[in-house]
Amino acid sequence: xxxxxxxxxxxxxxxxxxxxxxxxxxxxxxxxxxxxxxxxxxxxxxxxxxxxxxxxxxxxxxxxxxxxxxxxxxxxxxxxxxxxxxxxxxxxxxxxxxxxxxxxxxxxxxxxxxxxxxxxxxxxxxxxxxxxxxxxxxxxxxxxxxxxxxxxxxxxxxxxxxxxxxxxxxxxxxxxxxxxxxxxxxxxxxxxxxxxxxxxxxxxxxxxxxxxxxxxxxxxxxxxxxxxxxxxxxxxxxxxxxxxxxxxxxxxxxxxxxxxxxxxxxxxxxxxxxxxxxxxxxxxxxxxx
DNA sequence: CAATATACCTGGATGC
DNA sequence: TGCATCCAGGTATATT
Numbered sequence: 001x002x003x004x005x006x007x008x009x010x011x012x013x014x015x016x017x018x019x020x021x022x023x024x025x026x027x028x029x030x031x032x033x034x035x036x037x038x039x040x041x042x043x044x045x046x047x048x049x050x051x052x053x054x055x056x057x058x059x060x061x062x063x064x065x066x067x068x069x070x071x072x073x074x075x076x077x078x079x080x081x082x083x084x085x086x087x088x089x090x091x092x093x094x095x096x097x098x099x100x101x102x103x104x105x106x107x108x109x110x111x112x113x114x115x116x117x118x119x120x121x122x123x124x125x126x127x128x129x130x131x132x133x134x135x136x137x138x139x140x141x142x143x144x145x146x147x148x149x150x151x152x153x154x155x156x157x158x159x160x161x162x163x164x165x166x167x168x169x170x171x172x173x174x175x176x177x178x179x180x181x182x183x184x185x186x187x188x189x190x191x192x193x194x195x196x197x198x199x200x201x202x203x204x205x206x207x208x209x210x211x212x213x214x215x216x217x218x219x220x221x222x223x224x225x226x227x228x229x230x231x232x233x234x235x236x237x238x239x240x241x242x243x244x245x246x247x248x249x250x251x252x253x254x255x256x257x258x259x260x261x262x263x264x265x266x267x268x269x270x271x272x273x274x275x276x277x278x279x280x281x282x283x284x285x286x287x288x289x
Numbered sequence: 290c291a292a293t294a295t296a297c298c299t300g301g302a303t304g305c
Numbered sequence: 306t307g308c309a310t311c312c313a314g315g316t317a318t319a320t321t
Contacts, residue, residue: 003314034297034316059315077315078299093299112298114315159291168316175314222314264293267313 002075004140004173005216006235007059010081012217013231015054017083018063018106022050025099033095034076034116041119045069046098058136058172068122076114082107082232137171140209145171147202154194154202161197162190163264165209174209177222177244180269182209184243189277190261190268215240243269 002010026042049065056062061081063071073081086105090097096108096117108117120128138144138153154164165171165179174182183190185208188201197205216222221235238245242252247260251271261268 006314074315076298077313110298111300112313112315114297157291163292166315177314265295 002059002077002079002221003175003178004056004059005178005213005237006221007056007061007075007173008217009221009235010075011054011056011061013233014081014083014106017104018051018100019053020050021100021102021104023047023065023098024101027090027097027099027105029095031095031113033110033113034074035118037096037117038119041121042071042117045119045121046071057132058139058168059175060132065122068125070120070125070128072116072118072120072128073108074116076110076112076116078112079108079110079115082109135169137167137169139172140174140213145206145210147199147206150202150206151197151199154197157194159194160191160263161188161194161205162268164194166264166266173213176266177241178209178212178216180244181212181242183275184270185212187274189275190263190270191277243271245269 023046026047028037028039028042045067046063046065046069049067049069052064052066054061054063059074061073061075063073065071073079075081083104083106086099086103088105091107091109093111093113094107094109095113095115098106100106108115138149153170157164159167162179162183165174165182166176180190182205186201186205188197188205216235216237219235219237219240220233222237222241223234243258246258246269248257250256251258251274254271254273256271256273258269259272261270
């Protein structure tokens with residue numbers, strides 16, 4: 001499900017429901033997600049404390065508590081958060097429920113269990129910050145997402161631009177859908193080596209990436225199969241997609257059929273006309289038989 | 290270090 | 306209907 005826009009839509013949707021609410025009780029499915037869910041820390045650091053705000057870093061949500069502890073959630077591929085009356089029956093694949101002091105519950109549902117739940121005690125949040133700085137990339141809406149920085153970051157990398165964008169150690173929050181869309185708008189072939197982008201191309205890419213992410217947030221995210229916001233509403237950005245999921249359909253710009261390939265194991269959609277693999281092209285290595 | 294493959298899981302779509 | 310196969314928005318880890 002979630003790339004940066006879906007996580008951000010979730011964050012904004014939850015905020016009014018959970019601000020200043022106290023967590024009264026915690027329920028766990030007992031199943032392990034990406035990592036085991038830290039039952040003890042949830043009890044000691046989160047239960048009986050109030051939520052002061054929710055921040056987002058990369059695709060993580062950080063629930064900050066009055067005792068400075070942080071509940072860190074990652075939605076993985078299929079994670080969903082919702083606010084429901086406490087008497088609502090638990091759904092299949094619910095894994096965490098936080099009972100709030102207004103008789104509502106925050107529920108985390110994740111069928112594939114690629115999501116994660118972690119707790120950082122208040123005296124360790126500095127370590128969390130350092131961890132993010134070491135492992136997570138540049139925020140697309142931050143000051144560091146500029147053409148000098150990206151041009152420099154890419155200068156020794158032969159990696160294709162799409163894989164570059166999707167590498168979360170380099171850039172945060174851009175997943176498969178938005179990488180495809182950004183490259184289409186910028187007119188770049190997904191396999192163009194990242195180091196070959198000019199500063200001007202980086203500048204265009206940055207603008208297109210931000211524009212795509214912003215529009216997607218405004219539209220409530222992209223609902224390809226089952227993304228729902230925190231009140232159960234679908235996103236509508238799929239109506240504005242140019243190339244993602246549109247194999248064989250006409251390019252919205254030149255009507256050439258969109259092609260689908262696989263790059264780094266991920267479905268890649270592009271227009272062969274508008275995103276030419278020309279000039280300094282990257283030649284696919286052929287496997288000998 | 291870079292690129293690719295694989296693993297983690299479930300469910301929906303598709304084809305026989 | 307059943308069953309096998311493939312595919313999916315993410316990311317850490319192993320392998321080449």
